[in-house]
Amino acid sequence: MGKILEKLKILKVLASDGAWGTLLHAKGLKPGECPESWNIDHPAEIMDIAAQYINAGADMTETNSFGGNLFKLSHYGLEKKVTEINRRAAELSRNAAGTEKIVLGSVGPTGKILMMGEVSEKELYEAFKEQSIALASGGSDAIVVETMSDLDEARIAVRAAHENTSCEVICTMTFEKILTGEYRTMMGVSPAEMVPVMKEAGADIIGANCGNGIEGMIDIVREIRAVDRDIPVLVHANAGRPRYEDGKTVFPESPEEMASFVPSLISAGANIIGGCCGTTPEHIRLICEALKMLR
Amino acid sequence: MMEELLQQIAHCIEFGKTDKASPYPPDMKGLDGADELTKMALDKGVPPSDVLIRGLVVGMEKVGIKFRENKVFVPQVLMSAKAMNTAMQHLKPFFRSGEVKRKGTFIIGTVVGDLHDIGKNLVSMMVEGNGWEVIDLGIDVKAEKFIAAVKDHPGCIVGLSALLTTTMVNMESIVKQIHEQAPGTQIIIGGAPVTDEFRKKIGADFYSPDPQGAVEYLKQWIV
Numbered sequence: 001m002g003k004i005l006e007k008l009k010i011l012k013v014l015a016s017d018g019a020w021g022t023l024l025h026a027k028g029l030k031p032g033e034c035p036e037s038w039n040i041d042h043p044a045e046i047m048d049i050a051a052q053y054i055n056a057g058a059d060m061t062e063t064n065s066f067g068g069n070l071f072k073l074s075h076y077g078l079e080k081k082v083t084e085i086n087r088r089a090a091e092l093s094r095n096a097a098g099t100e101k102i103v104l105g106s107v108g109p110t111g112k113i114l115m116m117g118e119v120s121e122k123e124l125y126e127a128f129k130e131q132s133i134a135l136a137s138g139g140s141d142a143i144v145v146e147t148m149s150d151l152d153e154a155r156i157a158v159r160a161a162h163e164n165t166s167c168e169v170i171c172t173m174t175f176e177k178i179l180t181g182e183y184r185t186m187m188g189v190s191p192a193e194m195v196p197v198m199k200e201a202g203a204d205i206i207g208a209n210c211g212n213g214i215e216g217m218i219d220i221v222r223e224i225r226a227v228d229r230d231i232p233v234l235v236h237a238n239a240g241r242p243r244y245e246d247g248k249t250v251f252p253e254s255p256e257e258m259a260s261f262v263p264s265l266i267s268a269g270a271n272i273i274g275g276c277c278g279t280t281p282e283h284i285r286l287i288c289e290a291l292k293m294l295r
Numbered sequence: 296m297m298e299e300l301l302q303q304i305a306h307c308i309e310f311g312k313t314d315k316a317s318p319y320p321p322d323m324k325g326l327d328g329a330d331e332l333t334k335m336a337l338d339k340g341v342p343p344s345d346v347l348i349r350g351l352v353v354g355m356e357k358v359g360i361k362f363r364e365n366k367v368f369v370p371q372v373l374m375s376a377k378a379m380n381t382a383m384q385h386l387k388p389f390f391r392s393g394e395v396k397r398k399g400t401f402i403i404g405t406v407v408g409d410l411h412d413i414g415k416n417l418v419s420m421m422v423e424g425n426g427w428e429v430i431d432l433g434i435d436v437k438a439e440k441f442i443a444a445v446k447d448h449p450g451c452i453v454g455l456s457a458l459l460t461t462t463m464v465n466m467e468s469i470v471k472q473i474h475e476q477a478p479g480t481q482i483i484i485g486g487a488p489v490t491d492e493f494r495k496k497i498g499a500d501f502y503s504p505d506p507q508g509a510v511e512y513l514k515q516w517i518v
Contacts, residue, residue: 113373115374185368
């Protein structure tokens with residue numbers, strides 16, 4: 001049994017971390033700059049982000065490697081540095097997390113569309129394999145395949161992580177509410193459809209991330225639970241739908257507001273709760289407090 | 296006969312049937328696709344402008360409306376666009392010779408800092424499928440590049456795309472610079488985090504949550 005499943009057995013519910021992009025921009029990441037290059041150029045800042053979440057009480061922290069796949073890094077001329085950038089990402093989060101806390105190696109989508117023939121299944125698999133191995137070698141306990149919208153790309157990423165590392169594998173997709181009130185990814189995948197495919201590919205934990213706020217996550221978790229009673233469910237929710245004020249993007253959900261949904265999310269069947277875009281260490285601190293009351 | 300052929304072409308575009316060999320959609324397996332039918336129509340003397348307006352445009356409009364109504368999702372639109380592109384290849388010579396006129400020029404790009412192109416591509420394909428010439432500047436596009444393209448194509452309309460909350464803010468200065476350098480240029484914005492409230496704040500001319508909205512807005516600007 002992996003580290004997360006073991007901890008879940010003892011603690012029942014766990015807290016994950018919050019946004020990385022939001023904090024990177026606050027630290028001065030420029031528009032058009034490669035976020036993952038900061039693992040090499042500004043390692044202290046990256047470690048600081050992970051440390052802020054650990055200090056806020058999170059049981060786990062992600063790595064700064066969301067866009068660390070071959071295809072995204074090629075845009076910046078960093079295609080030869082996939083291994084170095086991802087290994088470093090994991091090492092930095094590991095340093096901040098110490099030996100006890102969990103490190104989740106972040107793997108995001110490539111931006112290439114399989115069905116349009118922009119990339120082959122094999123090319124995708126190789127890219128995710130390279131990234132996952134590097135994240136594992138830097139000390140990740142788990143690989144989190146996240147913000148996925150295409151069932152095939154997610155499946156290939158999960159399989160690549162599962163077959164080439166000994167890490168636990170998490171897969172979260174991004175769902176939006178459609179006009180009928182149901183939830184679908186941009187590619188039309190429902191939470192219920194995701195479950196069997198990701199389990200079959202080797203996912204140990206599944207769930208949802210990003211989206212338009214924590215409240216909608218309750219329905220998504222219910223839909224997952226309706227088809228699978230056992231698999232642990234992770235939620236990384238946005239702090240609501242972003243608004244634009246005075247030249248800045250503002251996320252409407254306060255730490256208190258987000259934390260107030262924790263009990264309903266847990267009773268819907270979630271096991272691990274953290275944040276996505278717009279969440280801060282303060283959001284995570286209050287989520288941790290809410291989770292402690294439920295243990 | 297001609298009517299029927301145009302309806303068949305529109306049907307192939309709507310359901311993403313590219314050519315005879317394509318296995319998609321499964322219920323049209325083995326049947327002629329947009330490729331074969333477009334060629335057949337032109338060979339039989341159907342005016343190329345009819346093939347465009349009463350075939351391709353009709354099919355793209357139908358899928359655009361279904362997409363807006365959440366009856367289909369990105370994959371279906373992509374397949375429709377693929378079928379449309381295939382048919383469009385047969386029309387290229389008529390665009391070049393001037394026999395078929397485009398409705399105008401539409402310049403589109405994902406703004407600086409943002410590497411996402413799916414939303415941008417959907418709009419680009421829908422607009423092209425509606426009879427516009429589309430100049431796609433790609434992803435991570437700086438203001439200067441938009442301005443240079445606008446100056447090369449007087450009277451064009453510009454589309455800006457962003458997927459991230461962290462990059463949509465870059466739209467503001469691009470809109471400002473285009474309006475300074477080429478006053479009166481219509482700028483349409485879109486992308487997951489973008490709203491009409493945001494559009495008003497940054498001074499862009501139109502926002503649509505879906506590609507079909509952009510296509511409909513463009514109708515009033517046909518050259």
